[in-house]
Amino acid sequence: MAGRGQRNENAPGPARDRVLDAYETLLIEQGPAGATLDAVAASAEVSKGGLLYHFASKESLATGLLDRLRERSAVDAELMRADPHGAVAYYLRTSVPGGASPAGLTRTYLATLRIADGSTVGAGARAALADVDADGLAALRTEIDDPVLAWLVQLVGDGLYLRTLTGAPLTGGVPPEELHDALRRLLGGTPRND
Secondary structure: OOOOOOOOOOOOOHHHHHHHHHHHHHHHHHOHHHOOHHHHHHHHOOOHHHHHHHOOOHHHHHHHHHHHHHHHHHHHHHHHHHOOOOHHHHHHHOOOOOOOOOOOHHHHHHHHHHHOOOOOOHHHHHHHHHHHHHHHHHHHHOOOOOHHHHHHHHHHHHHHHHHHHHOOOOOOOOOHHHHHHHHHHHOOOOOOOO
16 A cells, blocks of 8 residues: 555556556657557556556557547547537647647547557557547537538548648648638638637
């Protein structure tokens, strides 16, 4: 039992979250090869036994990441639906630099992309990423009746996110507010007046 001021690394919650946070960071910064169990434990500041208490193997750690991705996606979809500016505005805003999802989805999504091509967990990662896409599309459909238009908006957001990852110019010289207004016209709405 942990004494006053000491961490109980086997307690559910904070230690488990620290391990997943460390795993995400290592995947993003060093890729799957750098995200060893030893490196994750050291980065999370838990013993390897503490890590293994929560995740018995590297595969179970990846499964924990995918579970986290799905949980954050569900929260993000609810935030999209509840956004006072609408689901489209939320989706596009969180697809550009500095607009990361308050649910933590962006970071977890990026970490999952790093394992999506791996042979051991790649299929599960790709399925989880497809679930995230389905959540986002369903949230967009609460604002956009036409399924093709909703999908096109999702593709625009995906393109903005990809450009963010690659460092390419976001809108080809088009100011973001003009892009937003063009999408509003496409969706049959009126441009913003702010």
